[in-house]
Amino acid sequence: MLRVFAVVLLALGLHAAGPARAQDAVTCESRDNRYRECRGFEGRARLDRALSDAPCIEGRTWGTRKGMIWVDQGCRGRFVPSWHAGPGGAGKGRTIRCESTDDRTRECAAGFRGRAVLVRQLSDSRCVEGRSWGQRGSSIWVSQGCRGEFAEDRGGGH
DSSP: OHHHHHHHHHHHHHHHHSOOOTTOOEEEEOGGGOOEEEEOOSSOEEEEEEOSSSOOOBTTTEEEETTEEEEOTTOEEEEEEOOSSSTTOTTSSOEEEEEOOTTOOEEEEOOOSSOEEEEEEOSSSOOOBTTTEEEETTEEEEOTTOEEEEEEOOOTTO
8 A cells, every 4th residue: 555655756856857848837936036847848938927026128137048937127028929929819819909008097908809928028117907908808908017918819728
């Protein structure tokens, strides 16, 4: 019995240490504004949700490199695999850019039938779904200085 228990624990430990699967999300956090790397995905990742007040800007405060996600300067976020290369996922089709200038609310016609996702944040101001960006019908709205590129989530596991 003890041997079976040890085998089960070993199997669970190996599973937890394995590479992130396509449906997994990874939280990676820059604490005290320090650079940090976290195990990512085989392909690219995208920021699913910013968790910090510090901006998460791809290429500046976060990025991917050889299966790793890196964060810096206080960026904390939840990352998911980018669906650019996958069939039917977010980002496979066209993206639209929507920008709030002078902290004003702006609405951008997107023509999306499904749920919109933030593919890339372009601003220093945080883009937070429901607070500084959202979807109204087939349009995207942005406010509070949020500038980003948005795509239609076309299934990637939903």
